[in-house]
Amino acid sequence: MSKQASAWTRRDFVKAVGAGVVVPLAAYDASARAVPGTNPVRAWGPTVDDRKLKIGVIGCGGRGTGSAIQALRADSNTVLWAMGDVLPDRLAGSLKGITDELGDAAASRVDVPEDRRFLGFDSYQKVIDSGVDVVLLTTYPAFRPLHLKAAVEAGKHCFAEKPVAVDAPGVRSVLESTALAKKKNLGLVVGFCWRYNDGMRGVYEQVNGGALGEITSVYTNYLTGTLAKRPRQPEWSDLEFQLRNWWHFTWISGDHIVEQAVHSIDRLMWATGDRLPLRVVCLGGRAARSGPEHGHVFDHFSAIYEYEGGMRTFHSCRQMDGCPSDNTDYIYGTRGSAVVNGWVPTFSVRDVGGKEVWKYSGRTDRDMYQTEHDEFFASIRAGTPINDGQRGANSTMMAVMARMAAYTGQTVSWERAMNSKEELVPASLAFGDMPVPPVPVPGVTKFL
Ligand SMILES: NC(=O)c1ccc[n+]([C@@H]2O[C@H](COP(=O)([O-])OP(=O)(O)OC[C@H]3O[C@@H](n4cnc5c(N)ncnc54)[C@H](O)[C@@H]3O)[C@@H](O)[C@H]2O)c1
Numbered sequence: 001m002s003k004q005a006s007a008w009t010r011r012d013f014v015k016a017v018g019a020g021v022v023v024p025l026a027a028y029d030a031s032a033r034a035v036p037g038t039n040p041v042r043a044w045g046p047t048v049d050d051r052k053l054k055i056g057v058i059g060c061g062g063r064g065t066g067s068a069i070q071a072l073r074a075d076s077n078t079v080l081w082a083m084g085d086v087l088p089d090r091l092a093g094s095l096k097g098i099t100d101e102l103g104d105a106a107a108s109r110v111d112v113p114e115d116r117r118f119l120g121f122d123s124y125q126k127v128i129d130s131g132v133d134v135v136l137l138t139t140y141p142a143f144r145p146l147h148l149k150a151a152v153e154a155g156k157h158c159f160a161e162k163p164v165a166v167d168a169p170g171v172r173s174v175l176e177s178t179a180l181a182k183k184k185n186l187g188l189v190v191g192f193c194w195r196y197n198d199g200m201r202g203v204y205e206q207v208n209g210g211a212l213g214e215i216t217s218v219y220t221n222y223l224t225g226t227l228a229k230r231p232r233q234p235e236w237s238d239l240e241f242q243l244r245n246w247w248h249f250t251w252i253s254g255d256h257i258v259e260q261a262v263h264s265i266d267r268l269m270w271a272t273g274d275r276l277p278l279r280v281v282c283l284g285g286r287a288a289r290s291g292p293e294h295g296h297v298f299d300h301f302s303a304i305y306e307y308e309g310g311m312r313t314f315h316s317c318r319q320m321d322g323c324p325s326d327n328t329d330y331i332y333g334t335r336g337s338a339v340v341n342g343w344v345p346t347f348s349v350r351d352v353g354g355k356e357v358w359k360y361s362g363r364t365d366r367d368m369y370q371t372e373h374d375e376f377f378a379s380i381r382a383g384t385p386i387n388d389g390q391r392g393a394n395s396t397m398m399a400v401m402a403r404m405a406a407y408t409g410q411t412v413s414w415e416r417a418m419n420s421k422e423e424l425v426p427a428s429l430a431f432g433d434m435p436v437p438p439v440p441v442p443g444v445t446k447f448l
Contacts, residue, residue, distance in 0.1 A: 212333025
């Protein structure tokens with residue numbers, strides 16, 4: 001895998017941010033209008049909103065740390081103002097990571113005294129109420145709808161990591177918050193970061209612009225190894241054990257098709273011009289996972305979406321060790337096909353005979369996570385904030401409906417999935433006992 005590709009692998013990215021590899025902010029200077037290298041601070045022209053923007057982070061893990069640094073880099077008139085988490089060590093580690101990364105500039109760009117470091121399941125509200133202008137919602141997916149609702153109601157611009165929910169009630173709540181954000185002219189950028197990648201934008205512009213003719217089929221995959229496992233410590237309650245191994249519990253992550261492979265489902269959506277399917281059939285199961293740290297999630301899914309007019313699209317994902325990894329999109333149309341891969345940058349269009357007729361030749365030096373924040377802050381400054389909440393909710397729902405179909409063994413229509421009453425996230429949480437649900441069994445597990 002290329003250096004660039006490995007930087008885009010999510011767990012590597014998380015580690016790299018902590019180690020200060022991905023985002024070289026050491027030379028960052030609050031007063032500078034530009035920083036040497038590939039990550040310039042935006043030099044603003046006349047602006048609608050030129051206030052100092054105070055940033056709050058809710059969920060201080062890998063992406064909380066990374067997106068805080070990216071937000072500070074995106075705009076020289078921002079300050080990190082408040083942080084919230086449920087786990088004290090995560091908040092402390094994140095603040096240290098950000099401060100170390102900023103070096104001397106931290107003195108003027110990080111202003112998070114102890115009384116603006118909030119802990120607990122209500123820390124999100126305390127961050128929101130601390131006087132911030134922009135919040136970065138980077139907790140586990142389960143909490144995104146609640147945090148987004150509170151932030152939008154309080155009038156904050158939001159960056160919300162993907163996926164935006166784990167179930168249909170969550171997606172419906174996000175759609176309501178999206179509409180309210182639009183009404184209030186608030187920014188809402190969802191972390192489907194490949195939509196901010198230059199090469200992807202180049203090739204999908206070709207696809208959406210008709211270079212392949214009419215799209216007849218799309219196949220995307222997300223095949224990777226297992227994620228980290230954190231063995232239970234004697235002092236941990238059930239809930240803390242699950243939170244620290246969150247990607248293995250459906251109520252927290254949505255399962256890996258929702259939490260991780262949703263990136264590739266979002267690209268499948270992109271290839272079709274964001275069409276919604278009529279229904280999905282999805283096969284899945286748990287063949288190679290074992291041990292309590294692996295919770296109750298599946299380790300493979302294979303979804304078939306059907307559309308008005310009969311078109312079908314396909315998505316497969318797997319988290320198993322000892323199997324090859326891949327993350328490719330294959331898009332077929334009446335006049336040709338496209339092959340797209342961000343890990344091993346491949347952005348090309350072929351004719352029906354398989355001959356390459358277009359290849360991306362634009363810039364490759366920008367980090368998509370940084371571009372996402374650059375464009376987010378630029379849009380706030382311009383008074384025309386980006387709001388991609390609807391698209392983010394639809395892509396999340398595509399993944400949720402496939403999980404529903406796989407767990408139950410049923411064909412699930414878009415309408416039925418959207419109206420599902422299954423609420424995975426408990427209304428209130430406290431550190432203590434929390435039994436693990438059984439592994440779903442297709443044909444037995446009920447659709448709710
Ligand atoms: N766009 C990408 O490429 C990308 C990459 C990695 C992760 N993500 C997404 O970002 C989100 C976070 O992932 P991560 O890898 O940073 O996880 P992480 O475990 O490193 O960090 C999450 C943090 O949120 C905290 N948290 C959880 N619930 C909370 C709550 N209710 N209130 C306050 N804090 C809470 C946790 O304690 C933890 O510190 C996930 O939705 C994930 O899917 C996106």
